[in-house]
Amino acid sequence: MYSQTSHPTSLAQTLKVGLLLTAGFLLAPVSAQVSPPSKAEGYTTAFPIDISQVTLNSGRLWDNQARTLSYLKFVDVNRLLYVFRNNHKLSTNGATKNGGWDDPGFPFRSHVQGHFLTAWAQCYATLKDTTCRSQAQAMTAAMVQCQNNNGAAGFSSGYLSGFPESEFTAMEGGTLSNGNVPYYAIHKTLAGLLDVWRNIGDSNARTACLALAGWVDTRTARLSSSQMQSVLNTEFGGMMEVLTDIYFQSGDSKWLTTAGRFYHAAVEDPLANNQDNLNGQHANTNIPKWLGAVRNYKATGNTKYLSIAKNAWNMVVNTHSYAIGGNSQAEHFRPANAIAGYLSTDTCEHCNSYNMLKLTRQLWSIEPTNSAYFDFYERTLYNHIVAAQNPSDSHGHITYFTSLNPGAKRGLGPAWGGGTWSTDYNSFWCCQGTGVEANTKHMDSVYWSDSSSLYVNLFTSSVLNWSARNIQVTQTTTYPISDTTTLTISGSGSFALKIRIPAWTSGASILVNGNSAGVSVNPGSYATISRTWASGDTVKVTLPMKFRTVVANDNGQIGAIAYGPVVLTANNGATTRPTIDLSSLLRTSTTSLTFSGKVNGATTTFVPFYEGQSFAANTYFTLSGTLPSGNTGSTTTTAATTSRAATTAATTSRAATTTGGGSCAALYGQCGGIGWTGPTCCTSSTCKFSNDYYSQCL
Numbered sequence: 077m078y079s080q081t082s083h084p085t086s087l088a089q090t091l092k093v094g095l096l097l098t099a100g101f102l103l104a105p106v107s108a109q110v111s112p113p114s115k116a117e118g119y120t121t122a123f124p125i126d127i128s129q130v131t132l133n134s135g136r137l138w139d140n141q142a143r144t145l146s147y148l149k150f151v152d153v154n155r156l157l158y159v160f161r162n163n164h165k166l167s168t169n170g171a172t173k174n175g176g177w178d179d180p181g182f183p184f185r186s187h188v189q190g191h192f193l194t195a196w197a198q199c200y201a202t203l204k205d206t207t208c209r210s211q212a213q214a215m216t217a218a219m220v221q222c223q224n225n226n227g228a229a230g231f232s233s234g235y236l237s238g239f240p241e242s243e244f245t246a247m248e249g250g251t252l253s254n255g256n257v258p259y260y261a262i263h264k265t266l267a268g269l270l271d272v273w274r275n276i277g278d279s280n281a282r283t284a285c286l287a288l289a290g291w292v293d294t295r296t297a298r299l300s301s302s303q304m305q306s307v308l309n310t311e312f313g314g315m316m317e318v319l320t321d322i323y324f325q326s327g328d329s330k331w332l333t334t335a336g337r338f339y340h341a342a343v344e345d346p347l348a349n350n351q352d353n354l355n356g357q358h359a360n361t362n363i364p365k366w367l368g369a370v371r372n373y374k375a376t377g378n379t380k381y382l383s384i385a386k387n388a389w390n391m392v393v394n395t396h397s398y399a400i401g402g403n404s405q406a407e408h409f410r411p412a413n414a415i416a417g418y419l420s421t422d423t424c425e426h427c428n429s430y431n432m433l434k435l436t437r438q439l440w441s442i443e444p445t446n447s448a449y450f451d452f453y454e455r456t457l458y459n460h461i462v463a464a465q466n467p468s469d470s471h472g473h474i475t476y477f478t479s480l481n482p483g484a485k486r487g488l489g490p491a492w493g494g495g496t497w498s499t500d501y502n503s504f505w506c507c508q509g510t511g512v513e514a515n516t517k518h519m520d521s522v523y524w525s526d527s528s529s530l531y532v533n534l535f536t537s538s539v540l541n542w543s544a545r546n547i548q549v550t551q552t553t554t555y556p557i558s559d560t561t562t563l564t565i566s567g568s569g570s571f572a573l574k575i576r577i578p579a580w581t582s583g584a585s586i587l588v589n590g591n592s593a594g595v596s597v598n599p600g601s602y603a604t605i606s607r608t609w610a611s612g613d614t615v616k617v618t619l620p621m622k623f624r625t626v627v628a629n630d631n632g633q634i635g636a637i638a639y640g641p642v643v644l645t646a647n648n649g650a651t652t653r654p655t656i657d658l659s660s661l662l663r664t665s666t667t668s669l670t671f672s673g674k675v676n677g678a679t680t681t682f683v684p685f686y687e688g689q690s691f692a693a694n695t696y697f698t699l700s701g702t703l704p705s706g707n708t709g710s711t712t713t714t715a716a717t718t719s720r721a722a723t724t725a726a727t728t729s730r731a732a733t734t735t736g737g738g739s740c741a742a743l744y745g746q747c748g749g750i751g752w753t754g755p756t757c758c759t760s761s762t763c764k765f766s767n768d769y770y771s772q773c774l
């Protein structure tokens with residue numbers, strides 16, 4: 077869709093970028109954040125409308141948010157503070173300790189609290205929920221107390237963690253062997269504190285955030301660059317991203333220097349050269365590095381960093397992603413295009429998609445004419461992120477992996493080998509953390525603006541308060557159940573309304589006040605309606621949906637079925653891949669997304685993948701026949717097959733041509749963790765853990 081190798085290196089391009097940068101400073105929308113950043117982002121064309129200006133109305137995104145919100149208001153802050161207070165030698169106030177990945181014996185305990193800080197901050201920003209604000213402020217006040225007790229606890233100034241500072245000494249000396257990933261946890265704490273600082277304006281959050289960032293600066297400044305590179309062999313999350321964001325927030329360029337130390341040359345240099353080195357790498361260790369690269373590009377203009385982020389995005393989206401938008405199997409990237417060969421348990425780790433969506437919005441904001449970014453965003457949001465939450469749980473618990481093996485049932489354990497639902501106090505996995513964040517920020521990517529435009533990237537019932545223009549936009553829809561959405565303008569002014577027209581539609585139309593908008597409405601582009609808008613103007617967008625197949629890159633006979641934006645799943649628990657008769661597919665209702673079709677010769681019900689939590693299901697099929705033409709139950713259009721660029725490069729065997737981590741030479745690398753009784757090195761199968769404590773190959 078666009079060049080992967082174009083970098084603004086010529087003088088003319090450099091000047092153009094300079095002007096864009098200037099434009100960014102002048103025209104960045106007035107932020108409604110309580111404590112907005114001191115520095116505007118450069119090299120950015122479109123800006124997200126702050127979440128404080130957007131509210132969701134009823135629909136599946138709102139439902140997911142409501143469930144997570146009830147958990148966020150319920151969870152006991154004192155329990156979450158247990159490992160921090162315990163480590164910093166303060167009273168735990170009689171709180172019960174947590175289990176799972178926040179157990180006082182778990183290596184990277186205290187990684188999850190930052191996710192809660194972010195989620196509470198988001199709930200306060202968009203909903204003005206004061207319970208969420210109180211929870212966040214209670215935690216940040218206690219975190220400052222923890223830092224203030226560092227002398228007595230024997231820690232350096234600014235340190236803040238649930239595990240001792242000596243873990244860093246061991247990591248720097250190459251002797252850390254307990255499975256801890258210390259900077260991974262520090263990143264989460266910094267990011268949570270930053271979000272409470274900017275969305276709530278909380279001074280304790282600011283104090284604790286800058287003190288902990290200062291500790292990181294001191295700790296890393298004294299290492300040689302080769303020592304630092306060896307530290308980076310241990311998973312370190314989004315350290316470059318958050319330190320760059322602290323630079324934007326504070327305006328102090330010293331944080332850019334600290335951020336730059338987290339450039340991991342061994343894995344990022346090949347990506348800058350567009351070499352796919354992902355096979356066998358731990359996915360969620362690496363995606364945050366690309367986010368750090370693109371955020372740092374926006375601060376420094378370093379085009380190598382932009383190349384890393386764009387190249388990696390293209391590789392993952394086009395050659396490492398399943399139909400539902402997720403990637404990885406058993407937490408690791410597999411060979412490029414190896415999709416059909418890895419339709420097994422433990423596909424699609426939630427954190428990976430959470431981070432890929434963050435990467436997607438960063439890249440789109442640089443290149444907002446490219447609708448492919450938000451086509452991927454929509455696909456992954458509905459079919460993976462939303463689908464990973466259990467809709468029958470009032471606290472919205474989530475599954476770590478979304479398995480795509482024949483007969484998979486979400487939430488049916490074990491945690492590793494299928495995926496259980498998370499729990500209130502006994503899981504606290506990484507994905508539970510990204511789950512509370514993801515489900516409280518669905519409004520962050522719907523509306524965007526530049527100096528003369530308003531972009532609509534997602535279709536969901538919502539209200540935009542575009543305060544910079546004194547305009548409100550109300551979006552009314554039951555999408556994706558309906559293929560139509562209506563935008564009603566309140567207020568007046570001249571601007572271009574740019575609406576994403578997904579690549580999967582055909583015959584799309586736009587009416588303004590009931591008449592044709594008279595603009596190009598082409599799939600895979602933005603339709604632009606430029607006019608002087610008046611209160612009461614309506615824009616009705618219709619995006620006809622139809623069946624399509626999403627074939628595996630490595631096998632054109634195997635594929636999933638999609639209908640418009642949603643991937644479908646069959647209520648059929650066959651445990652070997654069944655055959656679907658494509659010609660039998662039929663939408664059976666116009667008011668809900670229900671379908672029927674023949675699977676292994678028997679008529680079977682299909683629903684959107686995000687509705688498929690309660691039964692054993694099949695999502696990938698051996699394809700037979702051709703899709704029906706025109707029989708979609710709503711809008712009638714010709715069916716088409718979306719053939720992804722299948723190549724023959726795919727290797728579906730698990731021959732250990734790649735190396736794992738630690739001292740093991742096998743694909744799956746080194747296993748370990750609390751309660752782990754299996755072999756240290758796995759050579760032929762996934763490390764299987766005996767409990768929920770630890771499900772990660774090291």
Ligand SMILES: *[C@@H]1O[C@H](CO)[C@@H](O)[C@H](O)[C@H]1NC(C)=O
Pocket residue numbers: 108129541542543
């Ligand atoms: C819109 O946002 C502005 C700025 O935050 C605020 O003053 C105003 O009250 C908001 N309007 C509505 C209707 O929410």
